[in-house]
Amino acid sequence: MDCIFCKIINGEIPKEFDYESDSLVVFPDINPSADLHLLIVPKKHIGGIRDIGENSGNLLAEVYQTVNQLVKDHNLSDNLYRVVLNGGKAQHVPHLHFHLLGGNWKRMV
Numbered sequence: 001m002d003c004i005f006c007k008i009i010n011g012e013i014p015k016e017f018d019y020e021s022d023s024l025v026v027f028p029d030i031n032p033s034a035d036l037h038l039l040i041v042p043k044k045h046i047g048g049i050r051d052i053g054e055n056s057g058n059l060l061a062e063v064y065q066t067v068n069q070l071v072k073d074h075n076l077s078d079n080l081y082r083v084v085l086n087g088g089k090a091q092h093v094p095h096l097h098f099h100l101l102g103g104n105w106k107r108m109v
């Protein structure tokens with residue numbers, strides 16, 4: 001499948017992960033929109049929010065638990081941060097991913 005995030009996850013495109021579990025990876029956005037801009041990406045190819053099924057509960061819980069840990073690791077608790085999930089025309093990479101934006105973001109994604 002010609003999916004850039006699948007290629008990163010499969011190691012076809014070399015990339016250091018900030019964090020990896022059985023279900024997801026975390027790596028920096030190539031074009032950061034904030035001081036800290038990480039992508040939390042499920043390993044399984046799920047196209048987007050419309051493809052989230054009723055069995056995705058554990059995965060989504062892990063995504064937000066991972067965000068919680070990243071917020072702590074980067075001392076964002078008393079700072080500006082947000083989690084963004086783009087869909088429809090706002091989504092450019094068709095593989096489900098969550099943006100963690102921290103610090104003073106320059107623009108919205």
Ligand code: 5GP
Pocket residue numbers: 004027028029030031032085086090091092093094109
């Ligand atoms: P979307 O608009 O789909 O929510 O966000 C896609 C994000 O993926 C963009 O912020 C873009 O900068 C990032 N991105 C696209 N291609 C790559 C890549 O090859 N490597 C990394 N690290 N980020 C990418």
Ligand code: ZN
Pocket residue numbers: 003004005006007044045046094095
């Ligand atoms: Zn994919």
